[in-house]
Amino acid sequence: MTNERQAWRGLARVLASRRLEGPVAEGGDSGGRVYHHLTLLAPEVAAAAVPGQFVHVLCPPRGGAGGAPYAPASATPGLPFLRRPLSVHDADQARGTVGLLFWVKGPGTAGLAAARPGDRLDVVGPLGNGGFPLGLGPALVVGGGIGLAPLLFLARRLARRGRVTVLAGVAQAGDLALVEPFRRLKDLAGLIVTTEDGSPGTVPGTVVAALPESLDGLSPDGLSGAVYACGPGPMLRAVWDQVSARPGLTAWFSVEERLACGVGACRGCAIPVRTGPAGETASPPDPGRAPDYRLVCRDGPVFDGNLLDWEAL
């Protein structure tokens, strides 16, 4: 299970930094969430990264140039302290660029969002296991909210190989900017967008509600193909409930846990899995046995749905 691939660590130049604008005017209902996109020049990362992997970014302290708009009114000094994991949103090997898409949540992402073109960011990556396994059969990519971040790179790679449908859900009109890059993807078999506020041109509701139809359409019998999902915990669980009820489908999930080292050294990012001592899936797990864990940073962040211990997650 040792990750023998080597990650790169260095300073990546910021080529572009932009706040995502949804179709709703400034001041519209964006649910208070601000999203940001960075383009970094990091040829080593761009060349090595596969969909599902992440980079570990040292975030500049807030208060830097342009930091004000995102800085919370009162803030604890000494934060951000650790690096922040962000998925590879997109990678362009020819240009040597890596795109990051993130929700401006707290001090780390606020500092990142303040980065300006020409700034240099200390980056380690790509990290994580081999990412989402790319099959040849029909694929359904399911993302909720900022969980869409790692899925653009995935959908792009999958579309080169076969039939890919994307099911993308966001809460409200203000979040639709997260979906925009998927609209520009060529060769998608389909793009279904859901919004909980029923924005025009979208399917009202959640991806979970829209999933049965998408699964039916995945293959003629609705029983073969691969599902790839990233999003909030309850969404992933609901996706797994539906997928696991259809034998023949495989499903891969990108999950999150708080990271410290990001390289498998500190054992800080454990998530519960269902395995026997030799690593084989033992389902249901023996309740008397000590829990088994895998490391999100080293063994994930992408896991086979069969491996995850959904009761304990």
Place this chain on the structure above:
Amino acid sequence: MNSGTLLPGPDLSVTVAGLRLRTPVMTASGAFGYGREYAGLLDLSGLGAIVVKGTSLEPWSGNPPPRTVETAAGLLNSIGLENPGVECFLENDLPWLSGLGVPIIVNVVGRTAAEYAALARRLDGAPGVSALEANISCPNVKEGGLAFGADPAVAGDLVTGMRRATRLPLIVKLTPNITDVAALARRVVEAGADAVSLINTLVGMAIDPEAGRPILARGTGGLSGPAVKPVALAMVYRVAAAVTVPVIGMGGIWTGRDAVEFLMAGASAVAVGTALFVDPEAPLRIAREIGDFMAGQGYGKVGEMVGLANTGFCGRRPESWADRPDQEGR
């Protein structure tokens, strides 16, 4: 062994508990895994020593998540000593580690004093193991760890048992979660410790105000990082004035100057933990910065700085071994 210590400039080599360290900067247990995790991110052969993750007789699965929380200039962890067990270490990690030409120190943990002694016996004579560090100070496990390290008498008995079981240099890692760390240090040295290391993490907590409960699954965790440095430094100072064996200092070391503070408080070597998470090259950078500081201030050898700021320092200053580079380190 081609040695950076032969280059002109300050001599960073030190001998600590019989171990020949190329620089006084080692990795702290638990922050560096078994070393291989960082391969490619730094040149491991430039480290003073590698201290591996706390290792037990059988595999331990560790605590439920979440296991870490970032705090102001610090990190709370509640890993619970997840590790694959000593046999896995001996088979999979030690052969690779021992090829690096750097002393390998095995941090050991057990549920009982007998387990600590059994680990000492198992590792005694294992080719490539340079020393043991008894972790009797982990705040994140119910049994073992701090349960032994908070009571000098219990800690002393545990160390006596280990001492009988091994000829390897024995380092005992002390907890800061105690009133009189000097008394504890004296007791473990009487019982046969060749060196003491400190500090392990300080018990701490973070609460999620929205959820209305502690963030870490176990409630409390151990605090590390720059936030603990002043506390660690004061404890190293006290212990270096209480025992004559070498002290290995750690707790929040980030820069060469931080490390020099620990040396001047009386540490013969230092260890770097949390800084690795932010800067994987931290131990090498810190060693370089110590060298720069020495060059700037006119120090020729690390030993000249050890205990300098400590009026009660009662240890021996570590010797350099660069004068005899032909002899391999242990």
